[in-house]
Amino acid sequence: MKDVVERETKWEVDREFTLPPIDDIVPGGRVEETSVELTSTYFDTTAHDLLTHDLTLRRRAGDDESGWQLKVPQADGRVELVADWSDDMPSELADVVTGAALGQQLRAITTIHTLRNRHRLLGPDGDLVLELDDDVVRTTPVDADADALAWREIEVELGPHTDAVPALLVDRLAEAGASRAQYPSKLARAVPKPGAPVPASKAERAIRDYLTAQIDTIFAGDVALRRGEDPIHDTRVATRRLRSTLRVFGTVLDRSAVDGIADELKWYAGLLGAVRDCQVQRSRLAAQVGALPPELVLGPVAARIETTLLERQLAARAVLAEAMDSPRYLALLAALQSWKPEPPFAIRSRKRELVRRARRAARKADKRLAEAMRTGRDDSLHRARKAAKRARYAAELHRPVRKRAEAKSNIKYYKRLQRVLGDHNDGVVSAEFLWRTATAAGTAQGENGFTYGLLYANEKHAAERARTAVAAVARRR
Incomplete structure (x- = not known):
């Protein structure tokens, strides 16, 4: 072929x-x-x-x-x-x-x-x-x-x-x-496509267009994955956007039609995430090792990190491929396909309702961030990051129909917040991986844990810098 x-x-x-x-x-x-x-x-x-x-x-x-x-x-x-x-x-x-x-x-x-x-x-x-x-x-x-x-x-x-x-x-x-x-x-x-029903309101059109865009990305990602390409990131983001929409705007949709879909999207996003996380860590840690002075790299550090993460990535990719042929996954796609011409609206949606629910998502994100800054806990910062994503996606959805300036401002703010919180999370995850890898390398012949300890300390510092950056972003709100 x-x-x-x-x-x-x-x-x-x-x-x-x-x-x-x-x-x-x-x-x-x-x-x-x-x-x-x-x-x-x-x-x-x-x-x-x-x-x-x-x-x-x-x-x-x-x-x-x-x-x-x-x-x-x-x-x-x-x-x-x-x-x-x-x-x-x-x-x-x-x-x-x-x-x-x-x-x-x-x-x-x-x-x-x-x-x-x-x-x-x-x-x-x-x-x-x-x-x-x-x-x-x-x-x-x-x-x-x-x-x-x-x-x-x-x-x-x-x-x-x-x-x-x-x-x-x-x-x-x-x-x-x-x-x-x-x-x-x-x-x-x-063989022309059948015409899609015309939404009853601009709000319903906004919801339909946003859902359709994510569904199209998921299906395009499915084809690309089956061709051996790498649309992991875009497909994962689409599943998250779709799941976030069901969570934030779910009350306007028919519960009998959408019940359980959010959980299935979470399952699929998790499969994609297992691959994507390895990709991110491979790139991040390869750069970190490459930035060290050669005299501080003791033993086959880069090779061990790359081999360990690549093995995990290939195993996760195999699990993903198997899942994509399962009845569970195909049933998820069938449900999403049925929403393309006409989402399952339960009530007539209006523009002010979209704005109200987007604002509610923003308030929740702000509350989660305040709690995370107060406690300083890694898990609290991670929850704040997920809430910031939901607030950003909700603003993206309602931007075409009402309060565009407000939506644009929120998209920009929560995107920036999401990025620095992501930097913090990457530092935390990398540090944990390096600690576990160091314990294995420290007892292996021809290796020691010195360089891993140095990298571990660097990742801890990176996470702390990201935490400081989060506070700076929040002050500029």
Whole structure:
């Protein structure tokens, strides 16, 4: 299986559209023209769960494009995962979409036939600048009650070193009668997504949009994790934002629909956290060892720290991977998926209610911080950090609808507070790890605990500096 980054734009044209001149779009270049017939069968669940997350899985037959392709959205376009032709769906592609499909069976949902007139614009050096495809499209629905469609479109795909469609080409397409397509893909046109219900109020829209953003991040993280990538941090933050929203604004939601979901999000965040904490400590302690004068690093300190934490990280990653195939995890995703079109509101929410609950979260965070500063206990500072996160996330949610200046100020303050409290927590966790590692190293042949003790003292000092910084942030409130 290989990956190909795809960056393309689509243009709607009518049957009588005449392609404008393109041979001078690339100065000193040339145009290669070929024609190909493509037959693509698309696969999804009965409820089109892949399409919900802009995932496209197809088996394509064509002169030079035969095989299986899975298209995954990313920031600068889509990455296309390609596998060789086979009658059966390749397991390496099916596994990637297990979570997005909610563990359900995938089936053919439509077939799209394309007669493609391909124009490859090459630069003076022969490198591909872009490909312009003039496509005549016809669909053959699998379901008997679905309508067959036919249309023509222009597709412009950028070459690997091209940043944008040349302005001259854009102007010529527009002058010839082409317009930007309203559908991002042929499949989206053939099988359009159902429209989401319109929220009854701006407050409900704010809640829906915030929940949807976190759910989308969790599903995107699921796909990335199954591809072997590292979206641990962003996915963990999304689960925390989602759980915080249920806690702060939960009274406006139907308890029968959300009961237990917060606990499941906590469970999943814990699995992600076990991996992420090792990543953070590996980076932090490697930097700490690297900053010491060489004469103070006695024995294989860096190697022992790295090996110990990496072993823990790999074990935690294995546990996470196993959990992601469990009925428990897939049930969590199914519940979150059901909230995307319409969250389970119990009562009509209003803007002032969002502000009131956000303010309540802020007061609780301030109270927790005051208690932590009074006692100086590590566990109290940790609770204050979690409360600061909830206050920040609550401000993020209500910012679009009311009291924007207040929300912006709270986001900035609680983000800063969260950061310094996080520094304190990292110092505490690192110090504990170093103490335990020192006790093992101190009795191992060829090692001693001197450097670990030095690092331990540094982490204790770092935690104390962070504690002082917390007080400084609070005074500037």
